[in-house]
Amino acid sequence: xxxxxxxxxxxxxxxxxxxxxxxxxxxxxxxxxxxxxxxxxxxxxxxxxxxxxxxxxxxxxxxxxxxxxxxxxxxxxxxxxxxxxxxxxxxxxxxxxxxxxxxxxxxxxxxxxxxxxxxxxxxxxxxxxxxxxxxxxxxxxxxxxxxxxxxxxxxxxxxxxxxxxxxxxxxxxxxxxxxxxxxxxxxxxxxxxxxxxxxxxxxxxxxxxxxxxxxxxxxxxxxxxxxxxxxxxxxxxxxxxxxx
Ligand code: FE
Numbered sequence: 714x715x716x717x718x719x720x721x722x723x724x725x726x727x728x729x730x731x732x733x734x735x736x737x738x739x740x741x742x743x744x745x746x747x748x749x750x751x752x753x754x755x756x757x758x759x760x761x762x763x764x765x766x767x768x769x770x771x772x773x774x775x776x777x778x779x780x781x782x783x784x785x786x787x788x789x790x791x792x793x794x795x796x797x798x799x800x801x802x803x804x805x806x807x808x809x810x811x812x813x814x815x816x817x818x819x820x821x822x823x824x825x826x827x828x829x830x831x832x833x834x835x836x837x838x839x840x841x842x843x844x845x846x847x848x849x850x851x852x853x854x855x856x857x858x859x860x861x862x863x864x865x866x867x868x869x870x871x872x873x874x875x876x877x878x879x880x881x882x883x884x885x886x887x888x889x890x891x892x893x894x895x896x897x898x899x900x901x902x903x904x905x906x907x908x909x910x911x912x913x914x915x916x917x918x919x920x921x922x923x924x925x926x927x928x929x930x931x932x933x934x935x936x937x938x939x940x941x942x943x944x945x946x947x948x949x950x951x952x953x954x955x956x957x
Contacts, residue, residue: 781895781927781935784881786837788852791827796866797853803833803868804906805945808937810896811862812884815953820861824954825885827854828865833911835873869898869906869946872918877925878903880937884954891954897922897932902939902946 812824829852831837838848851870855863872878877897884892900921906912922928937948 780893781930781932783883783893784895786829786831786840786843787881787883788829788839790839790849791829791852791854792849793855794853795855795864797828797851798866798868799850801832801850801868802911803871804909804912805943806867806869807942807945807947808865808867808880809862809947809949810865810882811860811949811951812857813861813951813953815955818953820857820859821886821954821956822857822859822861824857824861824863824891825854826857826863827883827885828852828867828880830867830870830880831873833868833871834915835871869903869912871912871915872907872920874919875926877920877922877928877932878918879928882952884952886954886956892952894935894952895927895932896948896950897928897936898948899936899939906946 808828810826810828812821812826813819814821829837832851836845837843838845838850838852840846851867853865855865857863867880870878870880879898880896882892882894882896883890884894900923903918907916907918922932925932935950937950939946939948
């Protein structure tokens with residue numbers, strides 16, 4: 714795959730820009746650094762700013778976040794499941810992805826959040842050009858809970874040529890696509906992960922957030938807040954959408 718492979722369908726790129734997505738960008742960096750080692754999956758949601766207290770505090774500001782292209786490896790067949798790993802080797806990653814109604818800054822319950830990503834060696838499931846036709850690993854859908862949070866158990870993604878490390882995400886409200894985006898990781902965390910097996914078998918990743926041609930268009934507002942948890946990490950973000 715080359716770096717242009719996610720630019721092959723201009724019509725789709727336009728389509729993914731439908732709807733507006735807001736996020737609470739960069740607001741709680743401090744919240745996750747304090748006591749990060751003890752941060753569990755549930756706490757990750759609060760760190761994401763999804764908790765009612767965070768909303769009520771008035772400290773949050775709604776910031777428009779970028780729609781980003783879905784890329785070539787979306788499949789509409791993703792299964793509803795929290796654990797998407799299918800025993801794929803890699804550094805454990807627990808995700809808390811919060812969806813809020815940006816106009817009211819209130820969590821949205823029952824939104825469907827769909828994620829897909831490559832494995833530790835940079836390969837996506839389900840595609841002949843990846844030699845993974847019929848496989849389903851590292852793809853899944855979860856509904857948001859009463860606090861607006863969808864949780865996943867996955868592994869830290871690897872990398873593939875031309876792209877910085879990322880996870881693809883779609884948010885559906887009432888069956889309609891409300892957001893298509895990509896989630897990113899702090900470089901220093903990725904550097905640490907890439908030193909571990911099995912990532913370390915491919916040591917020379919060729920792209921960082923700064924140089925990535927998709928990240929460049931607002932990716933800094935799609936950064937996961939990542940904290941260490943046991944032998945892995947937890948990652949959290951709050952995404953806001955406008956109900957139509
Ligand atoms: Fe991708």
